[in-house]
Amino acid sequence: MEVASAGGIEVFLGDLSVSRDAIWESDLGRGYWLGSILDGTVSVEQTRFGRTCWEPGSAVAFYTSEAIQVQHRALKDGNLSAVFVRIPDASIDDLLGEDGRRLLESDHSCRSDPCPGVISAIAWQMRASTLTGIARRCFLVAKALECVSQSIQQTQKRCPLRSIAPRAYAWSARDIERFYEARAILLDALASPPPVAELARSVGVNARKLSDGFRDLFGEPIYAFVKNRRFEEAKRMIEAGEHSIGHVARTMGYQQQHFSTEFRHRYGVAPKSLRAKQSRHTED
The missing domain is CATH 2.60.120.10 (Jelly Rolls)
Structure with missing residues (x-):
């Protein structure tokens, strides 16, 4: 190299x-x-x-x-x-x-x-x-x-x-710890994430503070974070070829048809086409 x-x-x-x-x-x-x-x-x-x-x-x-x-x-x-x-x-x-x-x-x-x-x-x-x-x-x-x-x-x-103005650094160390705790909870429950109010209570802050702090610290609203991580994980599962498209959709909390439409809009390729492409790579 x-x-x-x-x-x-x-x-x-x-x-x-x-x-x-x-x-x-x-x-x-x-x-x-x-x-x-x-x-x-x-x-x-x-x-x-x-x-x-x-x-x-x-x-x-x-x-x-x-x-x-x-x-x-x-x-x-x-x-x-x-x-x-x-x-x-x-x-x-x-x-x-x-x-x-x-x-x-x-x-x-x-x-x-x-x-x-x-x-x-x-x-x-x-x-x-x-x-x-x-x-x-x-x-x-x-x-x-x-x-x-x-x-x-x-x-x-x-x-x-x-959207990531310096006020992100105005949060206390304890606040930032809570925001990261909320993020970890969301990552563990991508298919069925808790409502923002419930999530806020579980980490000891109010919903507005969690929403503002989460956006400041991670650069996107909570709902966008969940959706983006869902599809990133779904894409990984499809590329790995370990589960059917229907199983991946259900795991991520979607009906298969809705999931396929959203996936195509996001990545420019249908889930089945991506699966077939990965299969060809593996066989080569």
Whole structure:
């Protein structure tokens, strides 16, 4: 793997020959990670974000405030090629400022980037460069910042700074602990989450305070958080191929027809089509 770093940003260019079902692990340090898969298909399971499938053309982005362990499993024989960019946690304030840190900390998902075509094109430029030495390092870091700017722009559209204003930091440590407790309760009951009033009572705050604090801390209202996590988990279950579409829908609290419609609107593909696609990947 080639590694280049300068000015508080790190670039990783990796090419690896893998066999189907080969498994390996890696540890990712704290900070903001952005990557593009250029060749190969791999199932990735992270201790914090769960399981996802990375394939050619996909771009992934996430922020983690703590080191996380990642397990990879190759889904086919052949070459695995990817470009990853990291802004270490200690460099975020210098590169992106206080607003940038708040923006990244508000996004608690490992998402497939909304502009993978742009990110992928830049990643291919990085891989194809024939520059050497200092010139190559400058080029790679400059392109890495271009990738980051594209990803940050999309994050700003989803989580505008006005929704994560500095007042999020006005909550007491005890309040923040309660908001995280409420979040954990919701994650344990995605199919049938408690009403906001009941959830608020269970963590010892009133409903208005919980709603405001939850939005400030996690960047989205409670109902949106539940819906987004439901579909993220549903997508993971479908990609894993462990249950029928009907079972996944019921587990997430939906009728199958309604679930399929919502899933298609969200991901641009029907659940059955995604299941079939994953089955083909597994068979290859």
